Amino acid sequence: MEEVITLDYGSGGQKTAELIESILLPAFSNPALNALGDGAVLNGSDRLVFSTDSFVVSPWKFPGGDIGRLCVCGTVNDLCMAGGLPRYLSLSLILEEGFPLRALREIVSSIADEAVRSGVAVATGDTKVVERGRGDGIYINTAGIGFLRAPSLGKEKIREGDRVILSGSAGCHGAAVMMARAGLASGNALISDCAPLTELSAAALSAGEVRLMRDPTRGGVATALNEFVEGGPLCIELEERDIPVDPPVLAACDLLGLDPLYCACEGRMLAVVPSEDADAVLDALRRTPGGEGAACIGAVTAGRPGCVLLNTRLGGKRMLPKLSGMQLPRIC
Secondary structure (H helix, E strand, O other), X not given: OOOXXXXXXXXXXHHHHHHHHHHXXXXXXXXXXXXXXXXXXXXXXXXXXXXXXXXXXXXXXXXXXXXXXXXXXXXHHHHHHOOEEEEEEEEEEEEEOOOOHHHHHHHHHHHHHHHHHHOOEEEEEEEEEEOOOOOOOEEXXXXXXXXXXXXXXXXXXXXXXXXXXXXOXXXXXXXXXXXXXXXXXXXXXXXXXXXXXXXHHHHHHHHOOOOEEEOOOOOHHHHHHHHHHOOOOOEEEEEHHHOOOXXXXXXXXXXXXXXXXXXXXXXXXXXXXXXXXXXXXXXXXXXXXXXXXXXEEEEEEOOOOOOEEEEOOOOOEEEOOOOOOOOOOOOO
């Protein structure tokens, strides 16, 4: 039978990596792309950071946000995690025939508000409409450009003894979207963490040396950390008791059979920092809006090269492999 694309290829995990490595990289290989960061650093008179992302979240509106807020935060955050200061976005809308104009106005208003909050301008765009039944309402693509402010980030900078910091509770966005999709979202107990990381990334960079930053979106914290060490000589060991997970997220994950460490965040950042700078970076994050719940969740070791390990509350060790399939389809 001919091989075809499945939802697993959009997971951000192992299947996504296979697609990139077997088809996309061989076709387009160049130094900017081969780094496989959240955004590409472009050389020129002013060093630029460039990123693009597409958003197909279902439902388009969820507790704590909507596809409009998400499309701005998602691209802004990719630029920030690549060491950039975001400045400009493109906005492309793919609309399905029959999509309500009232809903479109609400989404556009969210985009405008979040762009102001994030300090970016929507500089160019495009709109297409497809036949009824061909587009599931609305899809959005954004691309972003920013100016490089941290030129030395990269997983090759990570060293044994470094500390791993998470800026807040894990898994909020994925859990909130899945509960909304299941018709189980009620009240305000569980909301998406969707937010720009401009201020948090700036706070971390100004407080001490940062080796690497990443926003743990598809595949969550566990998959992002696997990308830091896979194929290398180092290991990341996490302490389960130190990982912040809000009680509503735990409850939702228990109900849905999910692991919060594999649920997406859209307003959290992971940072690997030298041990001597960890306290300063952590303090800076906690004093910045959105980072009040920041925690040091683990360390870089040589324990099991290329792997992420979880030291559990019960005293055991658990492997956290890269997500192998599609746990949460269409959460961004």
